[in-house]
Amino acid sequence: MKLLPRVDPKRIQQRLEELGRYGRNEQGGIDRTTFTKAELAARYWLRHELVALHLDVRIDEAANIWARRKGRDESLPVIAFGSHLDSVPNGGMYDGALGVVLALEVMTVLQERGIQTVHPLELVSFSAEEPNPFGLSTFGSRAVSGKLKKKDILSVTDSSGRRLMDALKEAGGDPQRFEDAVRKHDDFSAFLEVHIEQGKRLLEYEIPVGVVTGIAGIYREEVRISGEANHAGTTAMHDRRDALLTAAECILAFEHVIKNYLDQDVAGTVGQFAVKPNATNIIPGEVIFSVDLRSQNRKVIDEILLVWEIRMKEILRSRSAVVHRRVILDQFPVGMCKELIEICEETSGILGYPSLLLGSMAGHDAAHMATLTRTCMIFVPSIDGKSHCPEEKSRIEDIEKTGNVLLNSILAIDERGGGV
Numbered sequence: 001m002k003l004l005p006r007v008d009p010k011r012i013q014q015r016l017e018e019l020g021r022y023g024r025n026e027q028g029g030i031d032r033t034t035f036t037k038a039e040l041a042a043r044y045w046l047r048h049e050l051v052a053l054h055l056d057v058r059i060d061e062a063a064n065i066w067a068r069r070k071g072r073d074e075s076l077p078v079i080a081f082g083s084h085l086d087s088v089p090n091g092g093m094y095d096g097a098l099g100v101v102l103a104l105e106v107m108t109v110l111q112e113r114g115i116q117t118v119h120p121l122e123l124v125s126f127s128a129e130e131p132n133p134f135g136l137s138t139f140g141s142r143a144v145s146g147k148l149k150k151k152d153i154l155s156v157t158d159s160s161g162r163r164l165m166d167a168l169k170e171a172g173g174d175p176q177r178f179e180d181a182v183r184k185h186d187d188f189s190a191f192l193e194v195h196i197e198q199g200k201r202l203l204e205y206e207i208p209v210g211v212v213t214g215i216a217g218i219y220r221e222e223v224r225i226s227g228e229a230n231h232a233g234t235t236a237m238h239d240r241r242d243a244l245l246t247a248a249e250c251i252l253a254f255e256h257v258i259k260n261y262l263d264q265d266v267a268g269t270v271g272q273f274a275v276k277p278n279a280t281n282i283i284p285g286e287v288i289f290s291v292d293l294r295s296q297n298r299k300v301i302d303e304i305l306l307v308w309e310i311r312m313k314e315i316l317r318s319r320s321a322v323v324h325r326r327v328i329l330d331q332f333p334v335g336m337c338k339e340l341i342e343i344c345e346e347t348s349g350i351l352g353y354p355s356l357l358l359g360s361m362a363g364h365d366a367a368h369m370a371t372l373t374r375t376c377m378i379f380v381p382s383i384d385g386k387s388h389c390p391e392e393k394s395r396i397e398d399i400e401k402t403g404n405v406l407l408n409s410i411l412a413i414d415e416r417g418g419g420v
């Protein structure tokens with residue numbers, strides 16, 4: 001059996017720590033929201049590392065960082081891999097960063113060992129994956145896959161009035177030629193992204209490598225319940241149109257419908273809630289709340305919404321309230337490529353690591369890359385399932401294993417070819 005190349009866990013750990021210094025706050029969390037000083041410094045760090053490896057580094061119009069390593073046959077499509085450098089406010093040092101550091105490690109090992117692939121390889125660090133002050137998440141991968149247009153970014157500012165166009169320029173992008181960031185379907189042979197699981201499944205099964213079968217569809221709406229604001233003392237209990245109580249019942253019904261649905265891969269959340277006029281002595285006249293519903297299966301989302309709507313109608317009728325619903329996001333579930341899933345599973349097996357097939361309930365850049373090319377993700381167990389917080393952590397032993405699976409899966413894809 002031929003000896004498979006391996007990643008270096010010490011170097012990975014060291015780079016994770018180096019990168020984890022950018023945006024580190026007093027609580028030990030990471031404040032590295034996109035296009036902030038800290039995030040620009042992290043970008044600079046990555047570029048420096050890539051240049052030191054003698055890779056061909058390029059910043060595209062959407063400020064995504066690409067680093068190309070030549071293949072034996074430069075006419076072949078690229079095998080790409082990477083993730084993102086930005087974080088949520090007070091986030092952790094692994095979300096996104098781990099995928100970039102492991103991609104960097106793959107390039108380092110290949111350079112050190114002089115391993116020549118047939119296909120050209122490209123590392124990518126996507127801009128602005130996380131929700132950010134400009135309100136555009138998965139910004140970079142949407143630009144690359146042609147889903148975000150110049151007109152969508154022209155007049156965007158954050159709450160302080162900073163223009164996205166200016167922020168993008170500062171990060172090395174080119175807002176005037178934004179749509180040139182689009183890559184063609186036949187540019188790529190495959191895309192792989194390593195990411196922390198952000199859940200507890202791998203940990204509970206004690207399995208170090210997760211191979212992702214699909215990325216959940218995300219459905220979001222804004223629900224506005226209108227009742228009638230009135231005096232808290234003089235309005236009789238039977239004569240009220242209380243928007244808050246109506247909303248409370250509707251939200252509990254939402255949870256009830258989901259919990260009764262026999263599908264583990266479904267999750268619903270009401271995370272935003274506003275009461276008007278929000279005064280102690282006034283019956284609430286209006287409530288606005290958000291709904292976030294996710295599943296690997298689009299039909300499940302539709303069925304849940306249908307049942308909830310029926311329940312909601314009864315509640316509204318009994319409380320004489322009115323509802324206005326507005327769909328904010330309707331992102332369909334995205335399946336990962338079967339061929340790549342098999343390659344990642346097989347590679348894991350050859351390396352002697354158990355792996356688990358699982359769906360991702362979080363959105364990722366890979367969901368957009370999947371519309372361009374064969375795509376798969378590999379998950380690393382998250383300790384206590386924690387993410388988007390300072391406690392976010394993964395064990396270096398698991399990271400090392402996943403790094404080896406990434407490296408050798410890329411080599412296996414290179415050997416087998418295909419994809420366009």
Ligand SMILES: [Zn+2]
Pocket residue numbers: 084095096129195
């Ligand atoms: Zn992420």
